[in-house]
Amino acid sequence: MDDTVQLDIQRFNPETGQVPYWQTFEVPAEPGDPVLAALMRVREEQDGSLAFRASCRSGICGSDGMVINGWPRLACKTQISEVQDAHGIIRIQPLFNLPRLKDLVVDQTPFWDKFSAVFPWLMPAVDKPEPEKERRMQMEPDDFQLLSKASDCIFCQICFAACPIVGLDQEFLGPQALIKAYRFEADPRDAGTPTRAPVLDDPEGVWRCRTIFNCTEACPKGIPITRGIQVLKRAMVQEELRR
Amino acid sequence: MGQRSYRIRTIYRTGTVAWLLHRVSGLLILAYLYFHLVVLSSVVWPGGPRAFNRVVASLTTPPFIVADLALFAVILYHALNGVRLLILDMGWGLERQRPLFWSALIMGALALLGAAVVMAPLAVGR
């Protein structure tokens, strides 16, 4: 391999307490390699102290979300040739809107707190008897179409990092919690709307969304997040009218 | 939730630019609203109608006509991007937010051109 790539990586070490700084690495790489492969080379061959999360390397586990050239992406799903700038350089930072722990690793707590706040599970109607056949609640295939994209979420936190409102307002639920709420609200078997409504129909719930579309544009699974949030907004207006 | 640095660290894509411009234009129009009310309130100042005539005469000079045109541009942006937001809130065009933004800008530019043509004689002081 003759080709090399220059990675400018934003480093941070909590032990020194130093402000984040940029460090340049140069590693051999093919244009078609994923950025993650180059990062792994850096860690294996040049600097073992470089911290980043990664696991499956195939866009399923959602571990390696990071900001590549100013936009949050999955490092394993991003080819080097896609993001190299005119000088062949790739700039890598940790995800926005989450506190740094070390180098490219962020503290995911705020993200998970918001996710758990929307009751992200199926809440069947209490008066419905539990199905006897294998205790499974079945669903019509057509109904599944409504939520099939929303259920593709891999919890990579990229939408959370892409949303400028999440950056402004730490109380805002953010796109991931909202699309997860949508996934269950759109499920015909779910009866959890009265439980979720106080959280969703809150100024810090669906109403803080300003239809900026960064979440939808950044989502590596192509989930139409903004569409889901817009459906939730109209559902919440109907919920208010029903009261 | 601990200490965090919450700065706007956004990537300025169409949706973000549209949102920021909507904010800025809204704030400018808010400021103009109060300016407008203060000017008009000259009718209830001591001196009443005569104070009003004096204030208005000084505000219809060419520099202020040009400022009116700038104000019109700001209002046009806020109104037309507002229509875009209303369309998106109805759940329409969610895959076409960018074309919607550009259409709003083009329609606004055309309306501004029309207003400029109509107001040009006033702006040159005739």
Add this chain to the structure above:
Amino acid sequence: MRGGGRGAWPWVLQRLSALALLVLVVAHLWIEHFMHLGQAITYHGVVARLMHALYDAVDYALLLTVVYHALNGFRSVLFDRIMGPTAQRLTTGVLWVVGLATLVLGGDILSAFLNGRAWFYL
């Protein structure tokens, strides 16, 4: 992440007032400016051409709608930035007072034009 609910109404009203403003602002600009473009604006001239019930209705409706839309919009701008519940309640209260005061001043001005005399003079 608060969970008190009831956030829908400011949002709905902001959109309804926006729709109303699309009509009212165009009507206002047309009646007050473009219909008599180029004529010198004087108090008595304005009073004379506003002698029409429809114009009254447009201007009073515009005043009410624009003050709501402007201050509610300003409130969203403020609340998009992190702000505690107490500060939010205080801000909302202040904006209500400001809004009502604006309506009184605006109504007073309109009355001077539309009825020939103001409710009060400053």
